[in-house]
Amino acid sequence: MPVENADNVVSLGEGGTPLLRSDRLGSAAGFPDLWIKDESGNPTGSFKARGLSAAVSKGTELGFSRIAVPSAGNAGGAAAAYAARAGMKCDVFLPDDTPDLFRVECERYGANVTLVHGLIDACGKLVAQGAAEGKWHDVSTLKEPYRVEGKKTLGYELAEDLGWELPDVVLYPTGGGTGLIGMWKAFGEMERLGWIGAKRPRMIAVQAEGCAPIPKAFAEGKAVAERWENAATYASGLRVPKPFADFLILAILRESSGDAVTVTDEEMRKAEDEIGAAEGMFVCPEGAATWAAAKKLAAGGRLDARSQVVLFNTGTGFKYA
Numbered sequence: 001m002p003v004e005n006a007d008n009v010v011s012l013g014e015g016g017t018p019l020l021r022s023d024r025l026g027s028a029a030g031f032p033d034l035w036i037k038d039e040s041g042n043p044t045g046s047f048k049a050r051g052l053s054a055a056v057s058k059g060t061e062l063g064f065s066r067i068a069v070p071s072a073g074n075a076g077g078a079a080a081a082y083a084a085r086a087g088m089k090c091d092v093f094l095p096d097d098t099p100d101l102f103r104v105e106c107e108r109y110g111a112n113v114t115l116v117h118g119l120i121d122a123c124g125k126l127v128a129q130g131a132a133e134g135k136w137h138d139v140s141t142l143k144e145p146y147r148v149e150g151k152k153t154l155g156y157e158l159a160e161d162l163g164w165e166l167p168d169v170v171l172y173p174t175g176g177g178t179g180l181i182g183m184w185k186a187f188g189e190m191e192r193l194g195w196i197g198a199k200r201p202r203m204i205a206v207q208a209e210g211c212a213p214i215p216k217a218f219a220e221g222k223a224v225a226e227r228w229e230n231a232a233t234y235a236s237g238l239r240v241p242k243p244f245a246d247f248l249i250l251a252i253l254r255e256s257s258g259d260a261v262t263v264t265d266e267e268m269r270k271a272e273d274e275i276g277a278a279e280g281m282f283v284c285p286e287g288a289a290t291w292a293a294a295k296k297l298a299a300g301g302r303l304d305a306r307s308q309v310v311l312f313n314t315g316t317g318f319k320y321a
Contacts (some may be wrong), residue, residue, distance in 0.1 A: 024196040
């Protein structure tokens with residue numbers, strides 16, 4: 001991890017989330033070795049805590065006093081919470097149709113919230129402009145190197161949870177894609193350390209049908225994605241019309257013999273109910289999308305349901321109630 005002095009670590013107890021075997025859910029659909037990595041128990045209720053803890057910790061070490069972030073919701077809450085913990089000022093820019101609870105959460109942590117007409121890329125332009133003017137440090141997805149360092153702990157934990165073996169398949173809800181990129185980085189680091197072998201899981205990116213730049217680019221064999229116009233999905237974390245690191249995401253999918261798939265909002269809602277009823281987990285729509293995708297891929301012959309399959313639930317469903 002990038003922090004050199006442990007006194008600069010800013011933590012709220014993030015990480016160490018459970019990898020839960022999901023036999024009841026899996027057996028009903030022909031998946032005998034199904035697991036869910038449940039990130040909903042993190043501080044601020046999502047996996048974003050991992051990346052923002054690392055970014056704010058390093059920002060503390062580098063002497064930053066103010067950060068800013070564009071967000072679809074969860075990243076803003078995490079940035080605001082860790083900034084508060086560190087005694088930093090925080091500015092969060094949210095699309096103006098973001099569910100209201102996300103704004104309330106950011107404000108509860110003392111952040112200055114700006115609602116922007118447009119999507120997350122419009123928010124990102126304002127954050128970048130302010131950073132260029134010296135107002136704050138920009139902690140946008142992959143615009144700085146530390147959030148991905150926090151997210152790579154997902155990969156370390158996955159290997160540790162499975163006895164230093166990696167699963168056959170990982171399905172990951174992909175907005176900005178930092179977690180997918182971070183896990184791939186972690187796998188390489190662990191192999192160099194001698195902790196794991198050369199085996200890698202098939203990495204599968206899951207997006208919403210109403211905002212699917214990665215599956216489109218993947219299917220067309222392109223190295224980068226085109227901006228998705230009129231992006232629309234209730235899974236706000238997936239409403240990213242053009243990921244900044246699309247070229248890295250697409251390269252990882254191809255290197256891992258992976259895939260990219262879309263699911264509808266209705267398929268996500270159904271999957272939320274199925275996971276809740278079978279496993280007692282109130283997952284976010286982005287997490288539910290991975291279960292809908294797994295079933296769709298298996299039905300289409302693009303995924304062997306007998307494989308060891310790990311779904312990532314990236315946050316709590318309570319924020320979407």
